[in-house]
Amino acid sequence: MARNHTAPSPLTGQAAALRPAPSFGTYMRDFWNARSTVAFLFCLPLLAIIVGLVVYPFFYSIYLSTLNKAETEFIGFENFLFLFDRSTFWMVVQQSVLFALTAVLFKALIGFICAHLIHNVSERGQRVWRGLMLIPWVIPPALSTLGWWWLFDPTHSAVNWLLQGLGGPHIPWLSETFWARFAVILVNIWYGAPFFMIMYLAALKSIPEELYDAAKVDGATAWQRLVYVTLPMMRNIVAITMLFSTIVTFANFDIVRVLTGGGPRNTTHLFGTWAFDLGIRSGDIPLGASVSLFMFPILAVFAFFILRDVRQRASRL
Numbered sequence: 001m002a003r004n005h006t007a008p009s010p011l012t013g014q015a016a017a018l019r020p021a022p023s024f025g026t027y028m029r030d031f032w033n034a035r036s037t038v039a040f041l042f043c044l045p046l047l048a049i050i051v052g053l054v055v056y057p058f059f060y061s062i063y064l065s066t067l068n069k070a071e072t073e074f075i076g077f078e079n080f081l082f083l084f085d086r087s088t089f090w091m092v093v094q095q096s097v098l099f100a101l102t103a104v105l106f107k108a109l110i111g112f113i114c115a116h117l118i119h120n121v122s123e124r125g126q127r128v129w130r131g132l133m134l135i136p137w138v139i140p141p142a143l144s145t146l147g148w149w150w151l152f153d154p155t156h157s158a159v160n161w162l163l164q165g166l167g168g169p170h171i172p173w174l175s176e177t178f179w180a181r182f183a184v185i186l187v188n189i190w191y192g193a194p195f196f197m198i199m200y201l202a203a204l205k206s207i208p209e210e211l212y213d214a215a216k217v218d219g220a221t222a223w224q225r226l227v228y229v230t231l232p233m234m235r236n237i238v239a240i241t242m243l244f245s246t247i248v249t250f251a252n253f254d255i256v257r258v259l260t261g262g263g264p265r266n267t268t269h270l271f272g273t274w275a276f277d278l279g280i281r282s283g284d285i286p287l288g289a290s291v292s293l294f295m296f297p298i299l300a301v302f303a304f305f306i307l308r309d310v311r312q313r314a315s316r317l
Contacts, residue, residue, distance in 0.1 A: 064286045065286055066079070067286045068286065069283075069284045071285065082287070083294075088274075091266065091267065092274045092291075096295075098181070099184065099188070099249065100250045103188040104192075107195075107196050110197075111195070111196025111197040111199070114197040115196075115197050115201040115204055116204070118130065119201060133194045136193075137192070137198075141255055142257075142258055144187075144191065145254060145255050146258060148190075148259060149174075153174075154172060154173065157173060159171070174259070174260055174263075175263075177265070177267040180260050180264060181267065184256050187255050192249065199237060199241045200234065203237040203238075206233075207233045212225055215229055236310050236313060239306050239309060239310050240310065243303055250271070251270075251271070251272055252270055253270070253272035253273055257273050261273075262274065271292060272292070
């Protein structure tokens, strides 16, 4: 059967040609009604905050690090070369890495254990324990560190008073390098472990119970269920949580500043506290900016490998 091909009417083409173009008001009305425009406007305040408090200070720090102390002359990389020749700088690098890795490892371990313990109690008990465990995390760290400083105070230490009452030794918590480093790491673990706990608890609740039931039917022990069911299902959450905590811990300022002030003999300084001492207290803003910039490449490399692992795992699912 032959198809009936109807030629377009010349009047139709003329009508399309004579149709008026959309007015500017119509175009703007469609633009403001678009969902993408509304979404962008909602994100605009956040973008402005990020640009004002993160992007601009970062590039301005790069500019400052290339100036002399008086900020009157461009000197290139001389501030960085000067830092490379100072033993205090390498001690700060060592302490920052030790502080971040040790604190994050123990925060993750304590948070993982607490999340499992809370996950196995009743729903009513979970609400109570979640609230109690979150108390250290919701208190401003500068305020809670003042309480820890009173506990570790060299003259009137409440911890030493308790130890001596039990026949123990007097420990110089804040005046010897080992104990001062132990104290700042302990306070950071106490403050940050509840964050890991709440993240891991949320991850545990997202794991289907059918997986555990199937593992029990196959005869898997509690340890095997943990290794072959729980950990693989939580792997992405563990990676992202540790990445976020490492960035925050590496850039920590308030705990060290309040508890030890970087002492004794600069042995508890982190990048943030030492940059503050050089830039603000000593008046060398460019040198302080140079110190603060050293955190960026270290954290960027760490974030690259963590996020690459997360992306590879997501692509395999």
